[in-house]
Amino acid sequence: MRKLFFLLLFLSESVCCQNKIPTDYFNNPIEIPLILSGSFGELRSNHFHSGLDIKTQQREGIPIYAPAGGHIKRIKVAHYGYGKALYVQHPNGYSTVYAHLKKYAGKIQEYVKKEQYKIEKYTIELFPEDTLLAVKKGDLIGYTGNSGSSGGPHLHFEIRDANSRPMNPLLFGIEIPDTKKPIVSSIFAYPLSDSAQVNKSRNPIKLRLISQKDGSYKVEKCTAIGEIGFGISTIDQQNGASNKNGVYQITSTFNGEEKFNVLFEKFSFAETRYLNRYIDYQYFKKNRNRVQKLFRESNNPLSLIKNDAENGVISIEEGFKSVYTIEVRDFKNNKITISIPIEGKSEKTSIPKKDNTTNDFIYANQATSITKGKFSIYIPANSFYEDTYLQIEAKGDTLKLHKDEIPLHKNITITVDASNYDKKDLSSLYIGRLNYKGDPYYNRTSIKEFKLSARTKILGSYILATDTTEPTIKAVSFENKKWISKNKTLKIKIDDDFSGISYYKATINGKFILMEYNYKKGVLTYNFDDDIISESENNLKVIVIDNVGNNATFEATFFRK
Ligand SMILES: [Zn+2]
Numbered sequence: 001m002r003k004l005f006f007l008l009l010f011l012s013e014s015v016c017c018q019n020k021i022p023t024d025y026f027n028n029p030i031e032i033p034l035i036l037s038g039s040f041g042e043l044r045s046n047h048f049h050s051g052l053d054i055k056t057q058q059r060e061g062i063p064i065y066a067p068a069g070g071h072i073k074r075i076k077v078a079h080y081g082y083g084k085a086l087y088v089q090h091p092n093g094y095s096t097v098y099a100h101l102k103k104y105a106g107k108i109q110e111y112v113k114k115e116q117y118k119i120e121k122y123t124i125e126l127f128p129e130d131t132l133l134a135v136k137k138g139d140l141i142g143y144t145g146n147s148g149s150s151g152g153p154h155l156h157f158e159i160r161d162a163n164s165r166p167m168n169p170l171l172f173g174i175e176i177p178d179t180k181k182p183i184v185s186s187i188f189a190y191p192l193s194d195s196a197q198v199n200k201s202r203n204p205i206k207l208r209l210i211s212q213k214d215g216s217y218k219v220e221k222c223t224a225i226g227e228i229g230f231g232i233s234t235i236d237q238q239n240g241a242s243n244k245n246g247v248y249q250i251t252s253t254f255n256g257e258e259k260f261n262v263l264f265e266k267f268s269f270a271e272t273r274y275l276n277r278y279i280d281y282q283y284f285k286k287n288r289n290r291v292q293k294l295f296r297e298s299n300n301p302l303s304l305i306k307n308d309a310e311n312g313v314i315s316i317e318e319g320f321k322s323v324y325t326i327e328v329r330d331f332k333n334n335k336i337t338i339s340i341p342i343e344g345k346s347e348k349t350s351i352p353k354k355d356n357t358t359n360d361f362i363y364a365n366q367a368t369s370i371t372k373g374k375f376s377i378y379i380p381a382n383s384f385y386e387d388t389y390l391q392i393e394a395k396g397d398t399l400k401l402h403k404d405e406i407p408l409h410k411n412i413t414i415t416v417d418a419s420n421y422d423k424k425d426l427s428s429l430y431i432g433r434l435n436y437k438g439d440p441y442y443n444r445t446s447i448k449e450f451k452l453s454a455r456t457k458i459l460g461s462y463i464l465a466t467d468t469t470e471p472t473i474k475a476v477s478f479e480n481k482k483w484i485s486k487n488k489t490l491k492i493k494i495d496d497d498f499s500g501i502s503y504y505k506a507t508i509n510g511k512f513i514l515m516e517y518n519y520k521k522g523v524l525t526y527n528f529d530d531d532i533i534s535e536s537e538n539n540l541k542v543i544v545i546d547n548v549g550n551n552a553t554f555e556a557t558f559f560r561k
Pocket of ligand 1: 038049051052053155156157
């Protein structure tokens with residue numbers, strides 16, 4: 001009975017909501033031809049892409065118009081991530097999101113600036129009252145840009161449902177011309193059970209793809225035994241651009257039955273990090289290529305995936321012959337198929353199972369504390385997706401905490417005992433993760449007596465690092481004691497070695513001025529439109545503090561009328 005109830009609930013929800021998606025409610029947010037540099041659900045670092053990245057002709061400042069009426073419900077200005085972002089609530093329950101903006105428009109921009117001056121800070125998050133910033137369909141709300149962690153000018157555009165789940169905007173009737181088929185770059189087979197093997201290998205193995213005349217692919221016949229699964233590396237391209245975007249759906253069938261189905265229509269932010277469980281994380285870290293595993297492993301609750309009772313895994317017995325088929329399609333239903341003929345055959349293994357055994361074994365569902373040298377590591381339960389052997393070594397001030405080849409779902413805590421340091425030197429210490437060049441990348445570190453701790457979701461090498469140099473501050477658009485009446489902006493370059501910049505503040509004649517920090521260029525910019533300065537002489541003061549508290553002050557005088 002209970003089962004039936006849930007089945008009915010599920011059916012009614014899926015029927016009602018699929019029919020309800022309005023395809024003529026939202027206009028395009030910008031008035032240039034829509035070409036995508038990123039698609040919905042595309043596989044990104046630690047997340048599925050939650051919207052469309054719309055190319056903006058390599059420029060900033062393209063007007064954004066409200067695609068439907070509603071009101072501004074949230075505004076967030078950050079140095080990283082979405083940069084300048086705008087959230088519009090629409091009366092039909094959906095909301096739209098615009099990120100990496102250059103600036104907001106009209107009343108919105110005035111409101112944000114007023115609030116920034118009120119708190120004397122550039123980064124801000126605002127939730128205006130429903131009636132404060134109403135918008136009508138077609139109202140100018142902002143301008144496209146490249147703010148935050150954006151790698152080039154574009155508009156990141158999202159549509160979210162009433163539960164704040166991002167949905168594929170293409171479902172709402174947004175038209176992107178696409179006559180190109182998805183492209184498959186590789187297919188992998190995964191021996192999953194203890195004795196399973198594929199092509200004599202007991203480890204994941206790449207299969208050879210053969211293109212067919214009709215645009216589909218075949219894979220050379222493989223021999224297998226035991227429980228196995230497959231993985232695929234695939235992208236889609238749309239007309240007018242060569243960007244490698246994500247596909248819309250991947251379906252696999254075996255013996256005529258559907259095994260696995262991933263559909264990029266909707267997900268929740270709470271599940272997005274499970275991407276690391278879904279892709280072959282180790283392969284990605286070694287080859288920068290994301291392989292989607294067409295089987296569901298433990299601790300993978302992704303709602304984007306549907307699978308059969310065997311979780312998409314197939315069982316191959318001696319003498320068995322069949323074909324496993326994968327179909328990949330884009331939103332415009334351009335599709336390709338890959339068929340993999342399989343023959344059941346137990347053969348002598350030529351590639352034995354890799355031995356990962358070490359002294360440190362972690363049960364995924366238990367919390368674990370490990371001490372090595374002056375370091376201790378706390379791993380909460382369910383930080384790992386599966387039971388795992390880790391390679392951990394401590395040598396002096398360095399901790400080798402395995403390699404970033406196993407994903408972590410939760411923060412673990414690294415604590416280091418620094419009691420061999422002088423008390424006066426403690427404040428310049430921090431825990432840094434060594435990057436590929438061997439430089440310590442700052443990890444937010446707290447100090448309690450002689451113990452430093454940092455939280456991280458990345459395995460790798462960590463070091464007790466020290467930063468005793470203060471940040472540098474330089475004028476770039478003006479010179480001390482000179483007239484700059486014609487300048488529209490005031491630009492300052494700031495930089496910090498080792499721990500990085502954590503805080504800055506600028507004043508003119510003792511009054512706060514709003515300076516926008518572009519971390520990618522290391523530049524602070526003040527806009528003279530803000531009207532803070534006085535006639536003729538102006539005294540500028542800029543204070544910059546790094547992550548361990550080293551600070552620098554810069555002072556200059558300029559004249560303006
Ligand atoms: Zn984006």
